[in-house]
Amino acid sequence: MNVLTSYSLRLQRQRWKLRARRKGRELSGVVDRTKQIGASDILLFCTFRNEDVRLPYFIKYYRDLGVDHFIMVDNDSNDGGQDYVAAQPDISLWSTKSGYGDARSGMDWLTFLQGKYADGHWALTVDVDEFFVYPFCDTRPMRALADWLDASEVRSFGAMLLDMYPKGPVSQAVYEKGQNPFDLASWFDAGNYVISRNELMRNLWIQGGPRARAFFADKPKTAPALNKIPFVKWSRQYAYVSSTHMILPRGLNLVYDQQGGEKTSGLLLHAKFLNTFGARAAQEAVRGQHYGDGREYQTYAEQNGADPDLWCNWSEKYINWRQLEVLGLMSKGNWA
Amino acid sequence: MTLGVVMLVHTALDRAAQAIRHWGAGGCPVVVHVDHKVDDARYSAFVAALADVKHIRFSKRFRCEWGTWGIVVASQAASTVMLAEFPDVRHVYLASGACLPLRPIAELRDYLDARPDSDFIESATTADVPWTVGGLDEERFVLRFPFSWKNRRRLFDRYVKIQMAVGFKRKIPAGLEPHMGSQWWCLTRRTLGAILNDPNRPVYDRYFRKVWIPDESYYQTLVRLHSNWIESRSLTLSKFDFQGKPHVFYDDHLELLRRSDCFVARKIWPQADLLYRAFPRTERATSTPNTATIDRIFTHAVIRRTRGRPGLYMQSCYPHMDRENGFTATPYSVLQGFDDIMPDFTAWLSRQASAEVHGHLYASDRAHFAGGEGVFRGGQSDSAKLRDYNGKMFLTDLIWNGRTHYQCFQFGPKDTQDISWMIAKDTNALISVVTGAWAIPLFRSGRAMRHVRKEAARLQQIEYKQLKILRSPYARARIHICSLSEFVAAPVDALQLIVDQIARYRGVAITELPAMADLTGFGEFLQDLKNQGMHPFLTGDFPIVKLPTSPAVKARKPYVAHGK
DSSP states (O other): OHHHHHHHHHHHHHHHHHHHHHHHTTOEEEEOOGGGOOTTOEEEEEEESSOTTTHHHHHHHHHHHTOOEEEEEEESOOSSHHHHHHTOTTEEEEEEOSOTGGGTTTHHHHHHHHHHHTTTSEEEEOOTTEEEEOTTTTTSOHHHHHHHHHHTTOOEEOEEEEEOBOSSOGGGSOOOTTOOGGGTSOEEOSSOEEEEEOTTTOOEEEEEHHHHHHHOTTOGGGSOOOOOOOEEEOOTTOEEEETTTEEESGGGGOOSBSSSOOOOBEEEEEOOOSTHHHHHHHHHHHHOOSHHHHHHHHHHHHSGGGOOOOOOTTOEEOOOHHHHHHTTSSBOTTOO | OOEEEEEEEOSOHHHHHHHHHHHHHTTOOEEEEEOTTSOHHHHHHHHHHTTTOSSEEEOOOOOOOTTSHHHHHHHHHHHHHHHHHOTTOOEEEEEETTOEEOSOHHHHHHHHHTSTTEEEOOOEETTTOOOOSTTOSSHHHHSOOOSOTTTOHHHHHHHHHHHHHHTOOOOOOTTOOOEEOOSOOEEEHHHHHHHHTOTTHHHHHHHHTTSSSGGGTHHHHHHHHHOSEEEOSOSEEOOBOTTSOBOOBOGGGHHHHHHHTOSEEOOBOTTOHHHHHHOSOOSOOOOOOOOHHHHHHHHHHHHHHHTOOTTOOBTTBOOOTTOSSOSSSSOEEEEESHHHHOTTHHHHHHHHSSSEEEEETTOSSBOOOGGGOSEEGGGEEOBHHHHHHTHHHHHHHHHHHTTTSOEEEEEOTTSOOTTHHHHHHOTTEEEEEEETTTHHHHHHHOOOHHHHHHHHHHHHHHHHHHHHHHTSTTOOSEEEEEEHHHHHHOHHHHHHHHHHHHTSSOOOOOOOOOOOOOOTTHHHHHHHHHHTTOOOTTSOOOOSSOOOOSOOOOTTOGGGGGOO
16 A cells, blocks of 8 residues: 555656646746856745735845745736836746646746756745744744754754734735734734644644634634645755645655654744735635635635634734744744 | 864864864964865865964865764874874864854863863763664664665664674674763873874774764773773763754854853854854853753753643644643643532632633533633634534643643533543543433423433433543543432532642632532432433432432531431
């Protein structure tokens, strides 16, 4: 059984790689600065669509954290964000007008680019509303984390998605360009996450948080997955399976300890719930380009007119990574 | 010039150069060994850049791979150069390019001058010390290791297993008793010279060449033959984690390192600019090294990695069944049946004990949190569907979120039973059960006997199954079970037990009892059930006479129940 399973997973991985090669043809280069990439540079991979308002802070955040080069795909933006990105000295940009959903949430495009540029690099794959937090991120750059993971012979690093939300209706958290989104969406749920294990892919499947509580109480099974493995020492054989939730080969999904100890892990702070949320939920529900034909977005659109107030008495206000560590959402593991 | 430094350099040449300059400026001659893996161009540039350092020598280059003999050969070669070229040197300090002197070099020299005959080298017998990579301690001295542990792990492990299976053992040269310890030492000229010029050295070298990780045992073993005075500790602050790799120091360790008063620390992250700017510090002090704080931090880190936090399940800690370090975070109480007998029980208990007393968390309509809240600590929702989606984690989350408060909740056969096995196996659970108490709400419901009979049979079935779990050999919780009739006969005993358990030792004596449900006619009710063919065996015996209702309270005198 074991041999068969690993063989079928191998086939699956090769299928994703092939598909990425095919989908890669949909990309056209806008600015190619990949010649600047140094041998040990940390790369960031990201697809975006009409995110002009978010891009400046996003890029600044990751530049400060120590990303050396950004590799981005513009999915048919028409709000000027693509021009801003193209003007940045450390970004290489591709663009495509093809469907986001048809490219597995943009993953096919990124898999193609990762195969081409990320081999042998530490690569962070995130969305424009995801902000990477890891132990000691306020004092140690990502290079320190990458070096430590290399020394520990760890190839992949887990970071659960942590939904952040404002106090009050999300429509009133008006986000302005360049602003830190967590000045507005500074609250989160500390302890309502449930976990099960995917025996085939060996990843954990984590659900919960404010979205499960507010939108999916009647259908918990369909609540969005929060487990993510965004930071990987890339090799051209690798391929993400579903967003950055799972990756093949499946050994990379073992970002958790099974003997009772804690591996080092981080979080992706999710700045989804801002005033931009309502409009986007309505749009995406119609477009149906997201996972499961935008079922998630349809749920949002049906409820509260997509203007929920997720805050409750027990919401925690975000302070820093140490707080998240103490609450047990992430772990220092043996990094001290 | 009483102190000389032998430095092994592998990577981060710029930082190594910086360290060499520190040592040089402190008046120490330095003999540098650069790993053969560093290409010639970079090596030449490195040598040229250090041309202005006065007392510096470069020794013959060898290939140094982790855990191999090459590292020992390199240190032997460099030490030989040191002893030959710098006759004034009394102590030789082995350092690496990632070592950073923390205190003025002069202070280290003073320290050694006060101890001219001491050899500072960590050296412990393998039998007594468990620190090792891969669980090999004694084995590393008697087996062969032709395969790389880093690159060919599977082959390495298999070959070790085969040798152990056939009972293969290498012979340890006569007179040697294997010792191990940190590879960073500071030896006197006398001892180091004796080791290097030992007539038996070819024999020893041939033996250690095939020992695994010889750099942690070569000098550590041989020093036992030659030294007059061994101080079994390293002057280099160097901490190892559970994988046997050194902990790395970053900028945020600045204060920690400053307060440690150690002479030298490793390993410093090459890009820790702040540390390289701050050390070695210039102001003099006479304090002795004290690593207690650093020890504690790194020990905690290893425990966090290997044991985790009890009762926490999260993205990077999801133990196999029964491997967890405790199912739940802290002790908690599961109370079954009490609120059926005493409708006001929950409110009463919150007054008696400092605890968060929940209602039925696993009720079919919703989770009844303390205070009737819709969302509780950590953002847990009272939705029954969400809860039942993963009933066990609902509880582990609840206990983890409320770990600063004692948690109690009501449970019963009407509730979702997903957690029965888990709480029974959990050593943190204190489970008090009054069996058959579910009969009281049925009795008081006044519903038609044929409905009641069916429901009673169902509840009894469920409770019976649960009792079997609680009485199984796998049950590890503290469990107290009594029947309804026993409880009614002596309610204060059972209640006092609950209050005491919450207080961990002895709680306040109960002075006020919660009002009991009116049990007038309960005996007849049970008899009626029996007449219908449904024997409520879990309630215990109730006579078909009028029972006392609320017993008058005289604390600690259980017989008052009969005292009417």
